[in-house]
Amino acid sequence: MILDVNALLAGHFIEPDTYAVKRPHGHNDWLVMFTLEGSGFVKQHGIDRICNKGDIILLAPGTPHHYGTMKSQTWQFVWAHFPSIITETNLLPQEDQVFLTIENDSLQERIYTAFARILADSRERGEYWFELCCSSLREILLIMAQKSIRKMDPRIEEVLHLLSQQMREQIRLEDLAQTVGLSPSRLSHLFKESTGYSIIDTLNRMRIQQAVMMLAHTGRSASDVCYDVGFQNYNHFTNQFRKWQGMTPSMFMKNPR
Known part of the structure; x- marks a missing residue:
């Protein structure tokens, strides 16, 4: 399944162990791939990277690369080709390749959901469909940028x-720990x-941040x-x-920021 959305191409592939793509001169746009199941590989600058569930890779335009499935493996992944003009340049790295492992289940689901929206909006082509695709991308x-900056234990992220x-x-420490x-x-x-911060301080801070928005709006x-x-x-x-x-809340309500 390949969806042509003008300047944006996206797809969801489930490929057997004979699948391979070689681009010795790279591509003229950015490529992001996120592995859902199975295993694949990406070779770039002579370095092989194995892509397992939760791995996401971003390749810059003009970056030579070779990717495909592993022997006796099926590779299920979602991907998108996109030009740099559809997003702020500060979200795009200086490196020609970024490889991240998303260990947190919630973040994996969030990334997959964003890819699924890209595919769905591309098919439906409703009002502002292209802008919606760009927003999901x-x-x-x-x-990815947040993950690159904050190297946090995935259990704490969860x-x-x-x-x-x-x-x-009512949240119990014992339940979170388990x-x-x-x-x-x-x-x-x-x-x-x-x-x-402690867990209780973090929870109370989240609650107060939400309270501030509710009181203000x-x-x-x-x-x-x-x-x-x-x-x-x-x-x-x-x-x-x-x-x-x-x-206090009463003081805030008299002079909301």
Whole structure:
């Protein structure tokens, strides 16, 4: 399946062990490939890189490369060719190749979902379909840029994702630790070492950030917002709001930033 979207080409391939592509002079655009299942290889500058599930590779225009499937392996991957003009240049690396392993399951799913939107929007060709494709591609590049800058343990990334998704719920350290396969004490130490904050401080900060947006834009009362973001006690909410914002909720509502 190949989708021609003018300046953007994208596809979802499931290839047998006879599949190979050789471009001794590279291509005239950028190429990003994300492995979903199986194994493949990418050879560039004489270096072989094995692509397994969660591996994503970005090749610059004009970069000679050779890629294909491994012996006795099927390679399932999504890919996109795109010109540099469709995104900010600061998202595109100076190197001619970037190879990253996305170990976090949530980030893998997010990248795949972005590729799936590119394919779907290309097929449907609704209003602003090309802009939607570019937006999804930009999301992929932003995740790659973030991953390149922040070398964080994937277990801590998973905990951060869980905190953001379950912010309104009562979260237990023991449950988080079990989910990522660590003891509660080890998780607490590794989380603080990686982020600079404790888990409870990070959760409260997320809640207060959400509360700030709700107070500024929804017209809801502070007491309603307190429970909406996951606090069970208004006094605790007020104390945490002062800690992270330097003022009480009532002061903020009188002079929102």
